[in-house]
Amino acid sequence: MERKLLSVAISTVLLTVGGTAAAKEPIDPIRPVQNINLAQVELGKKLYFDPRLSKSGFISCNSCHNLSMGGTDNLKTSIGHNWQQGPINAPTVLNSSLNVAQFWDGRAADLKEQAGGPIANPGEMAFTHTLAIDVLQSIPQYVVEFKQVFGKDKINIDMVTQAIAEFEKTLVTPNSRFDQWLLGNKDALTANELAGYKLFKDSGCVACHYGEAMGGTSFQKMGLVEPYKSTSPAQGRAEVTGKDADRFMFKVPTLRNVEMTYPYFHDGEAQTLTEAVDIMGRLQLGKKFTSKENAQIVAFLKTLTGDQPQFLMPILPPSTDKTPAPKPFE
C-alpha cells in the first residue's frame, strides 16, 4: 500500500514537471491512442494488408505504407500497378490521424476518405470500389466479420474505408526520447540533441513543424525564400483549389519518426536528413546552417522516433471458388 502511494506521488511529480515543461514548448508529446473501436481495428488491419483490394492481387496499403519501415516505402516515388512510377513520395501513415487533411495536397478530408483513393487509382492499386467489394463479399469469413462489426450482410466501401481508417488511428508513435524529455525526463536527450532542438526553435523550423505531430497542420509554399527546383509534376494545393496562389503549397509533413521516413520532400529528392535540413534552411528560412548546426538539428530529429506500432501479422481469410481471380497481367 505504501509502495502504491509512493508510486502515485512520483507520478504526480512527473506529471507536474511534464505538464510545466510541455506548456512552455511549441511541441506536444504524442498521446497514446484513445477511443478506438477495436473490432473495426482488427478488421481494418486485415484490409490494410490485403492485396486483393488491388487489381493485381499483389499491392496492399502496406506495400507503399509499410509498417516495418516507418509507414512508408522508402522510395522517391512509389511503384503502382504494372510497375508504374508514381508522381509523388508516399507520406507516412504513422500519426496521420493528426493531419489536418490527407495526401500532400490535402485533397482528402480525413483518413476514411483517403483510404478509398489508392484502391481506385489506375496508377496505384488500379481496381474499382465495386470490384473490391465483389471480392470481399465472396469471402464468408469477411462477410461474417463485417456483419459482426457493422451489423449488415452487405459489405460496402464506406465500411471498408471506415475500418481501415480506424486501424490507421492506432498507428501513433508515442514515447520517443524527445517526448520523454517533454514529459519531464531531462536525461532523455543529450546536450548536443538539446542544442539541435534550440536551433530548431530559434531558426524558425518550428513555425511550421509544431504541435503533436510536428507538422501536418498547415499548407506551406515549398520554396518560400528561394524557389525549389524539381522535375516533379506535382503542383500541390493548386490541384485541389484551382488557385494559382496555391501552386507549390504542400501539406507540411510530420517530423515524427523522420529518421525512418526517408527520402524526403514531396518528390523524395532529398536522400538524407543532412540534405533536407540544408535545403529547408536555405529555401524556407533564408538561412545557411553550418555543418555543426546542421548536425545538431539532425541529432535532434533522430530523437523523434517513437514506439513503432506492434501487432501480430494478420492472417487473411482465404478466397473461395466464387472469388474473382486477380488480374496482374491484364
Next chain:
Amino acid sequence: MERKLLSVAISTVLLTVGGTAAAKEPIDPIRPVQNINLAQVELGKKLYFDPRLSKSGFISCNSCHNLSMGGTDNLKTSIGHNWQQGPINAPTVLNSSLNVAQFWDGRAADLKEQAGGPIANPGEMAFTHTLAIDVLQSIPQYVVEFKQVFGKDKINIDMVTQAIAEFEKTLVTPNSRFDQWLLGNKDALTANELAGYKLFKDSGCVACHYGEAMGGTSFQKMGLVEPYKSTSPAQGRAEVTGKDADRFMFKVPTLRNVEMTYPYFHDGEAQTLTEAVDIMGRLQLGKKFTSKENAQIVAFLKTLTGDQPQFLMPILPPSTDKTPAPKPFE
C-alpha cells in the same frame, strides 16, 4: 495437486491413443518446431521482410511468400522486378523445412540454398548478393545484430541465408483439425471429412501425399496416366538433371494449408480445389471422382489448415546516409 495429476493422466491417455492412431496412418501430425536458434530467427524474420534485399527496394521474400496468405502470393505465377511475369507458381514457405529439396524442380538442397536464389534472380528481386551485403553492411543496427548472432564484423551471404532459413524453419503449422484427429481427438472431423480421408487413402492420393507434410518428399511425373497439357515452359526436374526421363517430374507439393495456397499446380492453372482434385484423379490415378467423392475429398483437404505462424510484424532498422539507394526504375 489432484487436478494436476488428473491432467497428467488425461494427457497420457490421449498420447497413447494418439500414438496408436498415428502409427496406423500414412500421415503424421506436424510436429511443433524444435531446436531453433532464436537469435537467428529474429534476424532472419527482419531479412525475410526487408525489401532492401531487392534492386527496387520494393520486393521482399514476403512479397511472394506472404505469411498473411498461407506463405504464397495466391497468383498463378509471381510478379518480379519491373512487373516481370514469373515462369512458375510460388510454392508455400509453410512447412517447407519438411521438403526433400527446394523449388518445384528441387534445384536447391535446402532452405539456406533456396534463400539466395530469388535475391539474385533477374526476374525476381533482380539484385546481386554483393549489392545486398553492401546495403546490410551500411546499416549499423544490422551490423550489430549480425555480430551478436554470428560473432563477426563483416556480414556475408551465408549468414543472410542461414538466418532466413532458420526463421523459415519456424513456419510450421501444427494443430490442424486433421492433426487433432490423428492425435486422438476423434470428434475433430465430421463423418463427411472422414469419408474424404478414406477416399484419399483408398484412391491412391496418399501414395505421393504422405508423411508429415503430405508431400514434399518425392518427385513425380505431372501427367502420369494422361498427359498434362500446359502452356507453362517449366520442364521440372529435367532442368536440373538434364535427363529426358525427368521431364515434367515435379516435387509433390505439400497439402498442408491447401485451402490457403490456391491456385494449384506448378503453373497455377487450377483455380479451385475441386478442379485440382478432379485433374489429379484423372491424370495421376486414372480415376474420375464423382462430384460427391470430389466434395468429400475437398472437405477433408480443408481440415489440413493448421495454426498459422503468429509473430509481431518486424520493425526494420533504417538505412543511413551511406546506404546505397534502391533503383526501382533503372
